[in-house]
């Protein structure tokens with residue numbers, strides 16, 4: 001087959017086909033139809049030249065470009081892929097086709113995957129979220145937003161100090177405390193000691209507050225080590241594990257989901273901006289949300305629109321939609337708002353996210369003039385005020401102090 005043979009704008013994708021949307025821009029002189037056909041060929045059964053080895057029975061496996069629309073300096077294309085092209089329950093395989101060589105074709109100047117829709121049978125071949133939004137809410141007995149923090153400084157604290165910061169945050173009012181994305185098992189804070197010590201402080205905080213508390217223990221590591229650390233969490237009946245999905249990799253995320261021993265999986269997306277940031281090249285964050293949800297994370301960072309990271313409100317709403325929209329009966333994923341947040345952001349966040357969100361503040365709690373416990377209380381008070389429909393001003397002295405500092 002020639003590249004153009006992969007283009008059929010009369011094709012109507014069947015419900016059993018996988019479909020992808022791309023923005024594609026060719027190098028000078030490349031015809032759009034030829035480029036679109038080349039992307040479909042290279043991501044399914046074809047290559048740069050016709051082959052003597054093609055069999056007639058293979059024709060039905062060829063991807064089809066069914067939509068080509070001029071867009072800016074390039075074009076928006078949609079491609080339908082017969083499901084037989086992919087191995088069930090194998091995300092690396094799927095992405096090696098539809099997010100593989102095509103980015104490197106010399107005729108392709110820019111390429112960005114903006115949509116990925118798996119058919120039911122293929123999507124359900126993965127485990128999906130074990131808990132999702134409802135399961136996380138049930139764990140904490142709350143249907144209102146959870147408030148959390150990231151232990152800061154992000155690196156350097158010794159284990160005992162790390163655990164004490166977590167304790168102060170829990171007793172101050174945080175529901176959850178997480179490790180930072182780049183804390184794993186460095187010499188100053190080894191993983192085993194950290195989970196043992198921090199869980200002890202967590203139990204103490206639960207006793208003192210009478211509330212369920214969560215510790216998102218970062219298990220990002222070489223796969224076998226990741227599993228060892230997941231077992232540490234499970235053996236200590238620690239509800240959560242946290243994983244950096246991009247640096248850990250999709251196959252390893254499947255391994256974690258298969259061997260999580262019932263842990264809630266918190267997905268950090270460190271590194272996503274390397275592929276999501278450019279509007280004309282890479283992969284959109286909603287696609288990363290769909291991949292993560294299909295494999296089975298329970299919570300996922302989706303941006304804040306108001307904090308320090310780059311996404312605007314429209315993008316954050318698209319990320320939330322990809323976590324929560326109807327998807328073959330696969331559980332919705334709890335959106336996480338984090339990054340440059342402080343208690344003053346809570347009213348705006350509540351308008352964007354509603355009740356189904358985990359709001360995390362790192363510097364916005366540990367930077368409070370009166371320390372972590374007061375910072376956590378200010379964050380919790382801001383959330384309580386907003387949920388009650390009250391102003392965050394004059395709600396509590398800790399919150400007023402946060403307003404004085406960041407207002």
Ligand code: CAP
Pocket residue numbers: 150152154180181268269270301302303304308309337338339340341360361362363364
């Ligand atoms: C936030 C954070 C998170 C970012 C990740 C940080 O700390 O711990 O990793 O929120 O960004 O390291 O920056 P602060 P995103 O609250 O002190 O900013 O959620 O957009 O993936």
Ligand code: MG
Pocket residue numbers: 150154180181182
């Ligand atoms: Mg961080």
